[in-house]
Amino acid sequence: MPKAYWISTYRAVNDADKLAAYAKLAGPALTAHGARFLARGEPAKVYEQGLMQRTTLIEFDSVAQALAAHDSPEYQVALAALGNGVEREIRIIEGA
Numbered sequence: 001m002p003k004a005y006w007i008s009t010y011r012a013v014n015d016a017d018k019l020a021a022y023a024k025l026a027g028p029a030l031t032a033h034g035a036r037f038l039a040r041g042e043p044a045k046v047y048e049q050g051l052m053q054r055t056t057l058i059e060f061d062s063v064a065q066a067l068a069a070h071d072s073p074e075y076q077v078a079l080a081a082l083g084n085g086v087e088r089e090i091r092i093i094e095g096a
Contacts (some may be wrong), residue, residue, distance in 0.1 A: 001062050005059055008091075009054070018083055030058065032074060034060055037057075
C-alpha cells in the first residue's frame with residue numbers, strides 16, 4: 001500500500017496565537033494517528049509561479065490513515081482552536 005502525504009500551505013496567518021494553540025494540539029493529535037512530520041516552515045526558495053508560503057509536509061502509512069487522523073476527535077479539537085486564525089489549504093495525496 002502506498003504511503004500518503006498531507007501537504008498544508010498557509011496563504012495567510014491572521015492570528016499567531018490561534019496558530020500556536022492549534023500547533024500545540026495538532027502535533028500530538030496527528031502523531032497519535034501515525035503522522036510523521038517531514039518538513040515545515042517557509043520555503044528555502046520558490047520557482048516558477050511558486051508562492052513564499054509556510055508549508056507542512058506530513059507522511060502517513062496510507063491515505064486511509066491520513067483521513068482518519070484528520071477526522072479524529074483529537075484533531076477536530078485542534079481545528080476548533082485554530083478557528084479563523086489562518087487561511088490555508090490541505091491536500092492529502094497518495095505516494096508514487
